[in-house]
Amino acid sequence: MRNWHFSNFYFFYFTTVGVIVPYWSLYLQHKGFNAAQIGQLMAVLLVTKVIAPNIWAAFADNIALRKGSSLGLIKYATLATLAVYVCTYWLADFWAMAIAMFGFCVFWNACLPQIEAATLNHLADKKEQYGLIRLWGSVGFIVTVSGLGWLMDFTGPSAILPAGALALLCLFFASLLMRDANLVPEKDGEREGQKIISDKSLVIPLAKLLNRKVLILLSLCVLMQISHAPFYTFFSIYLESYGYSKFHIGMLWSIGVVFEIAIFIFGYRLLRRFALGSLLAFTFVVAALRWVLLARFPEQESIILFTQILHAITYGLYHSVMIQLIDTLFQGRYQIRGQALYSGVTFGLGGAIGSFVSGFIWSTFGQNQLFYGAGVLMFLVCVFSLFFIRKFSEQST
Numbered sequence: 001m002r003n004w005h006f007s008n009f010y011f012f013y014f015t016t017v018g019v020i021v022p023y024w025s026l027y028l029q030h031k032g033f034n035a036a037q038i039g040q041l042m043a044v045l046l047v048t049k050v051i052a053p054n055i056w057a058a059f060a061d062n063i064a065l066r067k068g069s070s071l072g073l074i075k076y077a078t079l080a081t082l083a084v085y086v087c088t089y090w091l092a093d094f095w096a097m098a099i100a101m102f103g104f105c106v107f108w109n110a111c112l113p114q115i116e117a118a119t120l121n122h123l124a125d126k127k128e129q130y131g132l133i134r135l136w137g138s139v140g141f142i143v144t145v146s147g148l149g150w151l152m153d154f155t156g157p158s159a160i161l162p163a164g165a166l167a168l169l170c171l172f173f174a175s176l177l178m179r180d181a182n183l184v185p186e187k188d189g190e191r192e193g194q195k196i197i198s199d200k201s202l203v204i205p206l207a208k209l210l211n212r213k214v215l216i217l218l219s220l221c222v223l224m225q226i227s228h229a230p231f232y233t234f235f236s237i238y239l240e241s242y243g244y245s246k247f248h249i250g251m252l253w254s255i256g257v258v259f260e261i262a263i264f265i266f267g268y269r270l271l272r273r274f275a276l277g278s279l280l281a282f283t284f285v286v287a288a289l290r291w292v293l294l295a296r297f298p299e300q301e302s303i304i305l306f307t308q309i310l311h312a313i314t315y316g317l318y319h320s321v322m323i324q325l326i327d328t329l330f331q332g333r334y335q336i337r338g339q340a341l342y343s344g345v346t347f348g349l350g351g352a353i354g355s356f357v358s359g360f361i362w363s364t365f366g367q368n369q370l371f372y373g374a375g376v377l378m379f380l381v382c383v384f385s386l387f388f389i390r391k392f393s394e395q396s397t
Helices: 004-030 035-067 073-088 094-108 112-121 127-155 157-177 212-241 245-274 276-296 299-309 313-327 331-364 366-385 389-395
Strands: 189-191 193-196
Touching: 004 035, 004 112, 004 127, 004 157, 004 193, 004 212, 004 245, 035 094, 035 212, 035 331, 073 094, 073 112, 073 157, 094 389, 112 212, 112 245, 112 331, 127 157, 127 245, 127 313, 193 331, 212 245, 212 276, 212 331, 212 366, 245 276, 245 313, 245 389, 276 313, 299 313, 366 389
Parallel strands: none
Antiparallel strands: 189 193
């Protein structure tokens, strides 16, 4: 089974993530924006995940029905992302920056759900091997975040924009190599004993969205991502305020992803042994612990290191569980749209709400209180989730 073209795309996609997620807030600070404005701009970056991936995914699904693969769309998305991204170099006005960020993220956020669905299609009945492909994204993230952190100790945040442009250029070239040999065009009538129903709508049917399990699961995931927003938006600024160098910050980001890779490599054993619902609740408990420790001991390097190791659970294991849960809930022609919905509602809506609120909490109550609040939120989410573990487990069998 040829997986290299998927691994290659994941590598460069998360290279761009390694520029934007840890360091874009530092770039905005460098451009003169305050904490509240940074929170709002990062919310703009994330809110595009709510709508854009679902629209792109709907078109991708319909193209896949006719041509057997929709991966050709990705090359246009990556090229458009690069073109709009470089415009931010000349922008210092809040609204101009907001519009530009919205523009490039509309295209950037269109890529991942399509790749997630295409990867699962490619793996067929070996979906537990997803982590072995996805881990190359984590490798790309580590290389970028550590290398760029080291570079910024010499150049300052001015290196962030060209690093992102280079990463996006490489992503475009990676998109040109994408292939998916498993997909074939569908035709009206019978295929493999199953009747195919024509459906060219651009949205997931309301009946699927109003499914109780879907609503509960997505609600929990939104809250999970709201709790992560202070980390993704302000972690670098938070550590810098306590005297950490940019190289040190980059290494801490990298360490978290190193352990995330370990989960992607060995986590399939957990997915086989334990119910998905139980694993999901476990990630909520660990997230609560992580944010409280980060709030309480920011000057204790060993504690901060430990909280980064926990990233393996709060992102790596959590994401692996969610990818499979969503795959069981949205199959066939709704597969890409299901992954887009997961990405949009959780990372998009949850991240946007969290980023927007985080800026005000940081400015009004203080940075430590922001992370304490995230920890309390996840404790409540964990308690709530315990009532639905069995339902998630039943859905995943």
